[in-house]
Amino acid sequence: MNILVTGGAGYIGSHIIELLVKKKTNKVIVLDNLSTGNKILINQKSKFFKGDINNKKIINRLINKFNIDTIIHLAASLNVSEAQTNKKKYYKNNITGTKILLMSCRNTTVENIIFSSSCSIYGNIKGSVNERKKPNPQGYYAYTKYKGEQLIKKYASKFNYNFGILRYFNVAGASPSGKIGEIETSHGHLIKNFAIQSMKEKPKLNIYGNNYNTKDGTCVRDYIHVSDLADIHIKGIDYLKENKKSFTLNCGYGKGYSVLQIANKFKKIKKNTQINFMKRRPGDIAQVYSNTKEFKKLLKWKPKHNDINKIIKSAINWEKKLKTNFYRNF
Numbered sequence: 663m664n665i666l667v668t669g670g671a672g673y674i675g676s677h678i679i680e681l682l683v684k685k686k687t688n689k690v691i692v693l694d695n696l697s698t699g700n701k702i703l704i705n706q707k708s709k710f711f712k713g714d715i716n717n718k719k720i721i722n723r724l725i726n727k728f729n730i731d732t733i734i735h736l737a738a739s740l741n742v743s744e745a746q747t748n749k750k751k752y753y754k755n756n757i758t759g760t761k762i763l764l765m766s767c768r769n770t771t772v773e774n775i776i777f778s779s780s781c782s783i784y785g786n787i788k789g790s791v792n793e794r795k796k797p798n799p800q801g802y803y804a805y806t807k808y809k810g811e812q813l814i815k816k817y818a819s820k821f822n823y824n825f826g827i828l829r830y831f832n833v834a835g836a837s838p839s840g841k842i843g844e845i846e847t848s849h850g851h852l853i854k855n856f857a858i859q860s861m862k863e864k865p866k867l868n869i870y871g872n873n874y875n876t877k878d879g880t881c882v883r884d885y886i887h888v889s890d891l892a893d894i895h896i897k898g899i900d901y902l903k904e905n906k907k908s909f910t911l912n913c914g915y916g917k918g919y920s921v922l923q924i925a926n927k928f929k930k931i932k933k934n935t936q937i938n939f940m941k942r943r944p945g946d947i948a949q950v951y952s953n954t955k956e957f958k959k960l961l962k963w964k965p966k967h968n969d970i971n972k973i974i975k976s977a978i979n980w981e982k983k984l985k986t987n988f989y990r991n992f
């Protein structure tokens with residue numbers, strides 16, 4: 663297969679590529695503008711092109727030159743608070759960029775598109791959520807992801823491709839290979855932030871809000887290991903190839919952990935960790951986790967890394983690695 667991965671120099675993209683290149687029959691092309699991605703994460707067995715998804719020419723060139731049959735579209739901006747204050751940037755990158763990418767598939771060899779969506783498109787929900795729940799995006803980032811989904815669906819029959827929309831829950835951890843993990847610090851991901859703190863002499867873990875209507879008052883989320891999420895993409899491509907049928911799926915384990923539970927796990931690893939309760943942050947929802955019924959039925963997939971302790975350990979090990987001289991220069 664000839665696969666184009668947009669945003670492949672990023673956290674999730676690099677883990678997908680790590681799996682894709684294992685199959686020798688896959689040719690993997692990466693398009694990334696390196697705005698938050700990093701060259702060091704790009705697997706040497708893939709072909710990297712620095713460029714922007716807003717540049718129709720470069721996309722067309724890559725699709726035609728490499729006879730691309732499948733696109734995995736991850737390139738996006740994803741800082742939830744930045745999206746609120748810089749809507750223009752998010753409109754251009756996440757909505758216009760997606761549209762340009764799709765327009766570039768017209769009359770080409772592209773048959774399948776996998777799109778990175780987010781559980782944030784559901785808006786304020788309580789507990790478990792399935793794919794049939796009507797999206798109700800609250801923040802601007804979530805809105806751009808929802809718009810992206812609509813564009814993917816809108817052009818599917820016109821441009822003759824099938825799609826897989828994957829709504830990620832909270833992605834965390836790092837590859838068991840030890841070679842890749844999350845480098846960018848601006849996205850505000852909880853386990854990444856806590857892992858950074860755990861490198862310090864006196865770690866301080868801030869918890870925003872402890873008076874939510876949840877088991878211990880702190881927010882509850884569904885954390886999925888990045889390598890399992892990457893594997894879902896491989897399964898998703900296989901499904902599209904075999905069944906020629908589009909799908910929309912939640913990607914989570916279906917189990918919620920509270921922020922306090924996660925913080926306590928870090929404290930157990932480093933005893934002098936201090937846990938601070940701060941004021942609630944505007945826009946945080948109390949509790950969300952995935953209903954995995956549809957997902958299990960369709961992909962018949964089983965997770966390999968669904969152990970929160972392992973997820974946390976892999977995130978900490980990655981952070982240690984980032985501190986070594988080799989990674990410091992990147």
Ligand SMILES: NC(=O)c1ccc[n+]([C@@H]2O[C@H](COP(=O)([O-])OP(=O)(O)OC[C@H]3O[C@@H](n4cnc5c(N)ncnc54)[C@H](O)[C@@H]3O)[C@@H](O)[C@H]2O)c1
Binds near residue numbers: 700
């Ligand atoms: N990390 C999560 O928990 C999470 C949750 C839900 C959805 N997502 C989605 O997953 C995707 C990947 O996220 P990630 O966590 O790997 O973030 P990331 O920032 O590590 O990866 C995004 C990549 O896209 C690239 N990029 C951004 N804009 C681009 C453009 N205009 N042209 C070309 N490349 C561009 C960046 O340089 C980066 O390499 C995003 O679409 C994001 O919305 C992530």
